[in-house]
Amino acid sequence: MRVIILSWEYPPHVIGEMAWYVRELARRLRKGGVEVYVLTYAPWEERVDLDEGVVVKRVKPPISVTTNIVVWSLLFTTRLQIAAADLIYTLGSVDVVDAHEWITVDAALALKDRFEVPFVYTIHSLEKHRSANSAAPLNIAIESIETLGCREADCIVVNSEWMRGEVSSKVSGVAGKIRVVEPYTERWLEGVLEAYRSVVKR
Amino acid sequence: MVRGGVGGLSKCGKKMSLKVVMLTWEFPPRIIGGIATHVYNLSINLVKLGVGVHVVTCDFPNTPSYEVVEGVEVHRFDSYSIPTPDFAAWVQLMNLNMQRAAAQIIKSERGGSLIIHAHDWLSAKAGIGLKHLNRLPLVSTIHATEYGRRGGVFSDYNRMIHEIEVWLGSESKRVICCSRFMAEQVNKVLGVPYDKISVIPNGVDPSIFTNLKGVEEVRSRFAERGERLVLFVGRLVVEKGVLVLLEAIPKVLQKVDAKFVIAGDGYLRGEVVKRIAESGLGGKVHVTGYLDADTLRRLFLAADVCVIPSLYEPFGIVALEAMAAGCPVVASDTGGLSEIIEHEKTGVKVYPNNPDSLAWGILRVLGSKDLVELLKKNMREKVEREYKWSTIAQATKAVYEAVLQLSLH
Numbered sequence: 001m002r003v004i005i006l007s008w009e010y011p012p013h014v015i016g017e018m019a020w021y022v023r024e025l026a027r028r029l030r031k032g033g034v035e036v037y038v039l040t041y042a043p044w045e046e047r048v049d050l051d052e053g054v055v056v057k058r059v060k061p062p063i064s065v066t067t068n069i070v071v072w073s074l075l076f077t078t079r080l081q082i083a084a085a086d087l088i089y090t091l092g093s094v095d096v097v098d099a100h101e102w103i104t105v106d107a108a109l110a111l112k113d114r115f116e117v118p119f120v121y122t123i124h125s126l127e128k129h130r131s132a133n134s135a136a137p138l139n140i141a142i143e144s145i146e147t148l149g150c151r152e153a154d155c156i157v158v159n160s161e162w163m164r165g166e167v168s169s170k171v172s173g174v175a176g177k178i179r180v181v182e183p184y185t186e187r188w189l190e191g192v193l194e195a196y197r198s199v200v201k202r
Numbered sequence: 203m204v205r206g207g208v209g210g211l212s213k214c215g216k217k218m219s220l221k222v223v224m225l226t227w228e229f230p231p232r233i234i235g236g237i238a239t240h241v242y243n244l245s246i247n248l249v250k251l252g253v254g255v256h257v258v259t260c261d262f263p264n265t266p267s268y269e270v271v272e273g274v275e276v277h278r279f280d281s282y283s284i285p286t287p288d289f290a291a292w293v294q295l296m297n298l299n300m301q302r303a304a305a306q307i308i309k310s311e312r313g314g315s316l317i318i319h320a321h322d323w324l325s326a327k328a329g330i331g332l333k334h335l336n337r338l339p340l341v342s343t344i345h346a347t348e349y350g351r352r353g354g355v356f357s358d359y360n361r362m363i364h365e366i367e368v369w370l371g372s373e374s375k376r377v378i379c380c381s382r383f384m385a386e387q388v389n390k391v392l393g394v395p396y397d398k399i400s401v402i403p404n405g406v407d408p409s410i411f412t413n414l415k416g417v418e419e420v421r422s423r424f425a426e427r428g429e430r431l432v433l434f435v436g437r438l439v440v441e442k443g444v445l446v447l448l449e450a451i452p453k454v455l456q457k458v459d460a461k462f463v464i465a466g467d468g469y470l471r472g473e474v475v476k477r478i479a480e481s482g483l484g485g486k487v488h489v490t491g492y493l494d495a496d497t498l499r500r501l502f503l504a505a506d507v508c509v510i511p512s513l514y515e516p517f518g519i520v521a522l523e524a525m526a527a528g529c530p531v532v533a534s535d536t537g538g539l540s541e542i543i544e545h546e547k548t549g550v551k552v553y554p555n556n557p558d559s560l561a562w563g564i565l566r567v568l569g570s571k572d573l574v575e576l577l578k579k580n581m582r583e584k585v586e587r588e589y590k591w592s593t594i595a596q597a598t599k600a601v602y603e604a605v606l607q608l609s610l611h
């Protein structure tokens with residue numbers, strides 16, 4: 001199996017826990033025999049690294065300043081789209097795109113629209129929790145991207161039963177495609193692989 | 203295996219149909235700036251030349267999501283009407299949906315020769331994404347720059363827009379500008395090399411001014427018999443030079459009896475009205491706000507002179523409209539206007555930001571019947587020769603063909 005993981009955090013670019021989570025997941029998948037490509041943000045120059053067998057490609061957004069994270073992320077994700085498309089043209093195909101958090105939803109959608117690659121949406125947290133239900137335009141815009149990602153994803157991965165409830169009550173009609181996979185457990189790798197296998201077209 | 207790329211020629215060497223996907227944030231009836239009219243006229247004239255055109259644009263109330271307008275396939279997508287933190291954020295979210303809508307069209311069009319054509323930074327994200335995902339050539343038209351609109355790059359917001367424009371310029375196989383002035387700005391400010399830039403002017407359709415009834419009636423609403431009529435059409439913003447016009451008006455009125463119509467709206471409207479009242483010109487100047495197209499066209503026909511005192515003007519579409527209507531133009535010698543107007547041949551040029559010079563120009567036209575006759579004759583010829591949409595579409599098609607040739611190698 002060949003997977004592209006999209007995440008704006010990856011060590012050494014660490015904002016929260018997600019950077020470590022994505023790296024650990026990518027390494028475990030690689031050890032489990034999966035071909036793993038991580039496309040992520042380049043805090044310095046653009047480069048490609050091999051991290052314990054995981055190919056990590058870091059790209060920069062086309063802008064050096066921004067007025068808010070929504071503009072920034074949507075320009076960054078076009079660069080992610082380009083990197084992913086180049087990879088798909090080179091490799092011939094990939095089996096699944098695993099997009100982490102709302103920031104990478106745009107890229108996963110573009111890849112699905114163009115290449116019909118199944119889209120797994122891994123949700124670590126929701127905007128309503130991060131912003132304490134703020135209804136500022138920034139939060140509304142981010143929530144709308146989360147909703148779009150939930151509707152369009154082929155499978156949604158969350159890390160607890162509580163999050164399953166939060167996501168299914170936020171977006172109607174998606175409960176059936178949510179899978180709970182607890183990270184850092186014996187069952188982690190198998191749970192993620194089951195999620196991937198459930199959407200792979202073969 | 204996935205296959206990208208574009209084939210200008212089929213396997214048997216037969217030329218395949220040329221199609222373009224136009225990405226524009228506005229298309230009639232959604233009209234916000236000048237891009238809507240531009241893309242509309244360009245598209246319908248490309249169709250007449252045998253180019254297939256898909257326009258992908260924002261939705262609009264009571265307008266179908268798909269329709270064929272004079273052979274042009276128009277696709278309207280959900281333009282993301284929820285609140286966003288700022289205009290730039292809305293533009294990117296709108297582009298997300300624009301790209302998705304265009305992706306479906308491209309999917310159904312594979313096999314022929316396809317071009318993606320983006321208009322301004324407002325469709326940069328979608329255009330660049332589609333280019334790479336489908337490995338298709340991207341052409342862009344840069345109608346104006348953030349640097350030019352603001353007179354520099356000052357805030358983070360300006361810089362961000364500027365950087366998106368730089369990105370669009372660098373990702374485009376060819377950049378179309380509407381004047382040599384804009385070509386120079388796109389080269390100097392955005393860093394696009396000259397060999398990637400094509401200058402293709404804006405156009406005008408002279409037939410919109412033929413057989414119009416009620417011109418005298420419109421004239422009589424604004425001017426008495428015996429009064430000359432001077433027309434200004436433009437947004438009421440500093441760069442359009444409306445404040446320079448206000449200073450020139452008393453100088454003109456010292457010599458001739460005239461009424462001035464200031465048509466258009468903008469943040470300076472309150473200031474314009476206040477200054478007119480303070481200078482006692484209230485009886486001589488009409489500040490009309492935004493006028494509907496029917497009235498405006500009749501005003502171009504009714505006016506004795508059209509003034510364009512702009513300080514910054516990438517092109518100057520008002521000059522073309524006046525010329526097509528046969529209304530003599532007095533314009534600042536700046537930007538695109540310098541290229542459209544030949545002094546005392548197709549109009550009268552004056553010094554920018556100089557009320558004395560502007561008043562001189564207005565009086566020059568109002569004072570010489572011979573000059574007016576000469577200008578009218580030359581203006582019509584120039585419009586026919588250089589600014590017909592069929593000519594512009596032909597030049598644009600040639601750009602597409604050149605770009606497809608490049609893509610084959």
